[in-house]
Amino acid sequence: MRIGLLLLLLFSFIVPHHVQAGQKVTIGLNLPLTGARQATGVSSKEGAELLREQINGAGGLKIGDSRYEVEFVYADNESNPQKAVAATLELITKHNVLGIVGPNASSNAIPAGNICESFKTPMISPTSTNPKTTEGRPFVFRACFLDPFQGDVMANFAIKEFKATKAAVLYDIASAYPKGLAEFFKTAFEAKQGPNSVVAFENFLSNEKDLTLHLDRIVASGADVLFLPQYAHEIPSIIEQAKARGWTKPILGGDAWESSDLMAKCGDQCKGLFFSSHFGAVGAKGKTLTFVEQYKAKYNQLPIGYAALGYDAASLMLTAIGKLDGLSPNLLETRAAIKERIAAIKGFEGVSGTLDMNASGDPAKSAVIIKINDKGEFESYKIENP
Structure with missing residues (x-):
């Protein structure tokens, strides 16, 4: 005041x-x-x-x-x-x-x-x-x-596209965007798949670089998909660590994935992944x-x-x-x-x-689901309306 x-x-x-x-x-x-x-x-x-x-x-x-x-x-x-x-x-x-x-x-x-x-x-x-x-x-x-809509879109996509019955989420609790989107995804997913169907809801702090303990719990949880509502410059390191800990299942993201930083640093590891966005240049x-x-x-x-x-x-x-x-x-x-x-x-x-x-x-x-294609391009895959 x-x-x-x-x-x-x-x-x-x-x-x-x-x-x-x-x-x-x-x-x-x-x-x-x-x-x-x-x-x-x-x-x-x-x-x-x-x-x-x-x-x-x-x-x-x-x-x-x-x-x-x-x-x-x-x-x-x-x-x-x-x-x-x-x-x-x-x-x-x-x-x-x-x-x-x-x-x-x-x-x-x-x-x-x-x-x-x-x-x-x-x-x-x-x-x-x-x-x-x-x-x-x-x-x-x-x-x-807004994030409530985006969280719902990605929860629906995980269920329909990958037949996911259990999901994991890894997010930065100290940042407003990932924290909010993580919570909205969890709410939407559990509304559809039942209480506690988000079997791992792991948070970390912005300066926490080694995510081994969080990722080990996620791998052991039996989740069908992993949702990462982080910013693009953070994603390459997280995905590299996740794969090193044995994660082989789908990884999904939010609109903050969309940056030239992503493919410059992530390369082949990010090809084939999906995230929500506002726009798709390929196929426009x-x-x-x-x-x-x-x-x-x-x-x-x-x-x-x-x-x-x-x-x-x-x-x-x-x-x-x-x-x-x-x-x-x-x-x-x-x-x-x-x-x-x-x-x-x-x-x-x-x-x-x-x-x-x-x-x-x-x-x-509307929201656009983006697929990172084999060329590393952000390709429009699906449109979801409010």
């Missing part, structure tokens, strides 16, 4: 009440551009930059009767919660942004969302799937599905295929989900701004109006799929 009061006092003194002069629309992007999850942040930045160049190349963003150049200001949060908060404050109070895209990881998006809510600044996370990111925060939105059609082709032409590589959701989150923010009659000279009023426009977006055709937004900030959206 004391922190909240301090934020409100700070807010009343340092937030300017007028939009900066000039024909620019300035959006902040709060992403991990260095650090352990750099690859995900760079991908989101590349997706957003592709959109910005397209809009500016077409004459700018139309708001009312005027057109505005779109400007992005980047803040590197290094995927650190404290730095994500500092980046949020800097974007709001120093750069006077109309809204913020990011952070990606839930452990960063949850505290950053608290700041955005206190400062009444709209925020759209491209990939934060933890429910706490948006709970009780009308100014905070996401461009992705329609607007998604167009995005894939444009992205590949610009960056000489296929986009991953973080790129598509970076594009879509920025597009949602700019779509909402484009629905304004004009930019009010009062910055607080403009931010509030943008928030209302985001919440009202329906039938948004993004490159990662169609979504309907709502006041809760949580869109209704």
Whole structure:
């Protein structure tokens, strides 16, 4: 409570009440551009930059009767919660942004969302799937599905695809994303296969590198599948250790597996595995295929989900701004109006799929099951609807 009061006092003194002069629309992007999850942040930045160049190349963003150049200001949060908060404050109070895209990881998006809510600044996370990111925060939105849905999707997939009657889960208890997704998977699996059908529910701490004891218990449990709701840079080591301890059965993951880090470090060990995602570049059609082709032409590589959701989150923010009659000279009023426009977006055709937004900030959206094929590509295998 004391922190909240301090934020409100700070807010009343340092937030300017007028939009900066000039024909620019300035959006902040709060992403991990260095650090352990750099690859995900760079991908989101590349997706957003592709959109910005397209809009500016077409004459700018139309708001009312005027057109505005779109400007992005980047803040590197290094995927650190404290730095994500500092980046949020800097974007709001120093750069006077109309809204913020990011952070990606839930452990960063949850505290950053608290700041955005206190400062009444709209925020759209491209990939934060933890429910706490948006709970009780009308100014905070996401461009992705939520972990309860993702956990249910992967539990269903384990049962239908592999006839699994028993499952094991290994997760980092100190990180919001894997902890939440692990719990949602367990709840969904046991709702279908009965109490205690998750026969091993093993947790570790972020700095724990040797997982031998956990994996030995998992191998001995008789589980049919292993669910690893960890980030991509952590997966290669875990899989290598799991196989060394005798695990030979299917391994499944969540959307945080999707990163160029995964195959660069995992190689053949990850081929044939499955994870849930928001987007599949291989086998794409329609607007998604167009995005894939444009992205590949610009960056000489296929986009991953973080790129598509970076594009879509920025597009949602700019779509909402484009629905304004004009930019009010009062910055607080403009931010509030943008928030209302985001919440009202329906039938948004993004490159990662169609979504309907709502006041809760949580869109209704499909999930894609990705198979890592023999070429090491992330191939769309199956689509699951809400």
